[in-house]
Amino acid sequence: MATVREIALERDPLVGPDPTWEALPAQARKQWIADIHDFPPPPMLLEMLARDLSIEYYNPRQLADQASRDPILAGRLLARANSAAFGLRKPLTSLRQAMIHLGFNLVRSTVLRHLVESSAVRLKGIVRAHMLNIQRSTDQGAVIAYNWSRVIKLAEPEEVATRCLLARLGAFLLARRFPQRIETYFAAGHEPQRLNFEANRFGVTSRSLTYKIAQDWNLPEQMQLKLFHLWTPLFADSKDAAGCVACAALALSFDPPRHMDDIQKWLSLRVHTRLRKNLESVRALRQLPSMLASEDYRREMATVAD
Numbered sequence: 001m002a003t004v005r006e007i008a009l010e011r012d013p014l015v016g017p018d019p020t021w022e023a024l025p026a027q028a029r030k031q032w033i034a035d036i037h038d039f040p041p042p043p044m045l046l047e048m049l050a051r052d053l054s055i056e057y058y059n060p061r062q063l064a065d066q067a068s069r070d071p072i073l074a075g076r077l078l079a080r081a082n083s084a085a086f087g088l089r090k091p092l093t094s095l096r097q098a099m100i101h102l103g104f105n106l107v108r109s110t111v112l113r114h115l116v117e118s119s120a121v122r123l124k125g126i127v128r129a130h131m132l133n134i135q136r137s138t139d140q141g142a143v144i145a146y147n148w149s150r151v152i153k154l155a156e157p158e159e160v161a162t163r164c165l166l167a168r169l170g171a172f173l174l175a176r177r178f179p180q181r182i183e184t185y186f187a188a189g190h191e192p193q194r195l196n197f198e199a200n201r202f203g204v205t206s207r208s209l210t211y212k213i214a215q216d217w218n219l220p221e222q223m224q225l226k227l228f229h230l231w232t233p234l235f236a237d238s239k240d241a242a243g244c245v246a247c248a249a250l251a252l253s254f255d256p257p258r259h260m261d262d263i264q265k266w267l268s269l270r271v272h273t274r275l276r277k278n279l280e281s282v283r284a285l286r287q288l289p290s291m292l293a294s295e296d297y298r299r300e301m302a303t304v305a306d
Contacts, residue, residue, distance in 0.1 A: 021208045028203060032212070035173045038123055041217035042115035044070075063107070064096040073114045077102065080110055085302035105146045105161060106300055109139050112165045126176040133186055134171045138164055139304040141253030147297040148245050151287040156242070163246045164253070166223070167230050170209025174202055190272045191251040192234050207231055233278040241282035248279055256301060263288055 021029065044066070067073050074095055081098035082091045092098045099107050113135050120131050141164035149157030175182045181201050188194035198205040211228040219227075226246075232238055233247045248271060257266045267276060267285075279285045291297050 021204070021212065024204060032173070032204060032209065035123075035177065036209070036213055036216050039169075039173065039213060039216075040119055040122065042119050045112075045115045045217070061096060063111075064099055067099075067111070068095055070114070073111065076114055077107065077110055080106060080303055083303045085299050102303075103296075103300075104158070105143070106303060108158065108161065109142045109165060109304060112162070113139055116166075116169070120172045123172060123176045125179075126172065127179050130175040130179065130182050131172065134168050134175065136304070137186075137250075137253040138166075138168050140256045140301065141165075141167070141249045143297065143300045143304055144252060144256060144291075145246050145249035147291050147294060147300065148249065148284065148287070149242065151291045151294070152241065152245070152282075152284050154242050154245070160242050160246050160249075163223075163226050163230055164249050166214070166219075167210060167227055167246070167250050168206060169213045169227075170206035170211075173209050173213075174198065174204075174206055178202055186254060190270050191231065191247070191275075192272050195231065195234075233275050234272055235274060237274075237281075238278045239282060241284060244275070244278045244282050245284055248275055248284075251275065257288075257292055258298075258301065263292070 024032070067077060077095060078092065078098050081101050082088060086101070092101060102110070117131065117135060120126065142161040145164045146157045146161035149160045154160060171182075171185075174185070178201070184201075185194055185197055188197055195205050195207060207228070207230075211224060214224040214227050226243075229243065230246055230250065233240070233244045234251075238244055251272070252266060252270045255266075255270060257263060266288075271279070276285070
């Protein structure tokens with residue numbers, strides 16, 4: 001198993017630095033590990049691990065057969081396919097047709113969201129509204145990541161989107177343990193501020209918890225490392241275009257842009273200085289207008305926002 005080294009948060013005069021997992025008191029680590037064990041991996045996700053979490057390995061008939069065994073998942077796929085964003089004249093009733101109509105990006109986000117939620121509901125005490133807020137942000141982050149990756153022609157936009165769909169697993173545990181404080185977490189301006197808030201108020205960050213959950217779930221080692229390092233472009237120079245896009249997509253996921261006029265607000269309020277420089281260095285920023293103007297992006301964002 002590869003080991004990772006924590007990258008410390010930039011110091012902020014109002015909050016403290018990011019506490020590493022190893023720096024936590026032994027009793028605190030023990031309590032968080034118990035919480036992680038309360039958050040079991042969804043069975044279908046384990047099956048997908050053999051396929052590197054890539055839904056593209058399934059053909060529509062296979063995936064429809066798989067999804068039809070779960071009435072709630074089937075209902076969610078049909079509901080998304082019949083979303084007003086698609087403007088269908090006649091509702092779709094075939095699950096296979098619904099999946100083809102949605103496209104693999106929306107199918108992936110719907111399936112993974114359902115799988116994660118099926119495990120999160122077993123976390124007794126978590127407020128449903130908080131759980132849905134986290135899920136909505138990851139859905140929106142995946143839409144941004146996938147479409148942005150395609151516009152700048154990254155090799156695997158699906159993998160970048162999958163990182164976003166799994167990146168906030170640790171936030172579920174924070175939301176359960178600190179229900180009164182999590183609203184401030186949701187409202188934080190940009191991701192370093194959000195992580196610093198976690199470090200200061202919770203004593204641990206969702207970044208560390210997500211990595212520990214990924215280990216506990218036995219996700220592929222490469223995905224574990226990608227989830228841990230997802231926030232690296234916030235604090236260090238990076239030439240990894242996929243990592244920069246995934247990081248920015250999550251940073252923007254609570255307040256996604258809807259149209260061209262949002263770009264400057266997006267960059268000034270949600271994208272931290274170091275991250276913006278990294279996006280510029282990998283030539284990702286210049287493609288934002290093309291992404292926002294695309295019909296696929298608009299339709300997918302409207303669908304996951306329902």
